[in-house]
Amino acid sequence: MVDLIKSPGDPIWLQYVPTVQELDVHDGLVDSLDEDANSPVPNITHRYPDRALFLVSPVCAAYCRFCTRRRKVGDPEKIPLAQLESAFRYLEEHHEIRDVIMSGGDPLLLSDRRIDDICRRLRTIPHLEVLRIGSRVPCHLPERVTPELCAILKQYHPLYINTHFNHPDELTPAAVRALGMLADAGIPLGCQTVLLKGVNDDPEVMKLLMQRLLVARVRPYYIYMCDQVAGAEHFRTTVEKGLEIIKALRGWTSGLAVPHFVIDAPGGGGKIPLLPEYVVKLTDKEIILRNYAGKTYRYSQPLEPILVG
Ligand SMILES: *Cc1c(COP(=O)(O)O)cnc(C)c1O
Secondary structure, three states, rough: OOOOOOOOHHHHHHHHOOOOHHHHOOOOOOOOOOOOOHHOOOOOEEOOOOOOEEEOOOOOOOOOOOOOOOOOOHHHHOOOOOHHHHHHHHHOOOOOOEEEEEEEEHHHHHOOOHHHHHHHHHHHOOOOOOOOOOOHHHOHHHHOOOOHHHHHHHHHHEEEEEEEOOOOHHHHHHHHHHHHHHHOOOOOOOOEEEEEOOOOOOOHHHHHHHHHHHHOOOOEEEEEEOOOOOOOOOHHHOOHHHHHHHHHHHEEEEEOOOOOEEEOOOOEEEEEEEEOOEEEEEEOEEEEEEEOOOOEEEEEOOOOOOOOO
16 A cells, blocks of 8 residues: 555545544544444444344454544454354344344454354354455455455355445555456455545546446445544545535446445444435426436326226
C-alpha cells in the first residue's frame, strides 16, 4: 500500500497515515460499533433476523484510520478455539440463522489451517445456507491469496467474499490478480466502500472505482457513510454528497456498478438505505417519476376493478 502513495495528503496517504486530527474527540462520537447490545455470546453479533456476524480474527492488516477497530493489535491466532466454541454452539442452536458473516479484523489473515477448521465446522451446521467473509486482504495483502487458500475456500460453497476498496488506485495489478483467483474459485465478490472526505467524495472518482471493480469481477455492494468514530471526524462528509454520488452513477453507468448507499445507524439500528428522490408524486391513480437525466414520466396505477351485478 505504501508504494501507492504519490504525495503526502493524497487519497492513499489519507487513509493510512495517522494525523493529529485523530486526537480530536467530540461528545456523541463512539469508539466502537454498538455491537455489544446484539452480542448474545462472545464473537457473535446477531442483529438481523436471519444472519449473524462472527468475529473470527481480531487483527486486520489495514489499520484504516477511519475504522472503529483501528486500535486493535495482536496475534491473529490468539482467539482460543475454546472461545469460539460458544459462538459455534450459538450458531448451531439458532436455526433461524441462514447466513453467517465471518469478520474481524480480517478472517483471511488467519492461517490456511485455521480458516479451513472454521469453515469446516460451520459446514457441519445444516441451516447455514450461506457463508460470507469480509476481508480487505485482496486490497492490502493480495499475495495472501494463494492457490492453496483458494483451494480451501472453494470446498465451502456457497461462499461469498465482500472486500473493501475505497479508491481506483487501490486496484493494482496484484489486487486485480488476487480478485481473479478468488473469482476463478467460484466465489462471488462484492465490495463495501466507505465515503471519505478527500479520498473518494467525488462522483468521478467513485464512478471510476465502481467501473474498475466490475472489470476486476467485483460487484459493488455498499457505499457507507463513515461511522461516527472518535478521531475520524475529518473523514466525514455530508449525506448529500453520498446522494449526489448515487445520482451520478445510476443511469449514467452500468447498473451493476451502482451499489446501495447506506448509513449504519448508530445505536445498533443497522444499515438503512438512502436513495436520491426519483418519486415526484404518488397517488392512487399514478406515480410521477423523474429519471436519471431529470426528465419527468407518468406511470398509471392499475384501474380499479369494475364491480359487476
Ligand atoms: C452488515 C451487517 C450484516 C450483513 O448485512 P447485509 O445487509 O445482509 O449484508 C449482518 N450483521 C451485522 C451486525 C451487520 O453490521
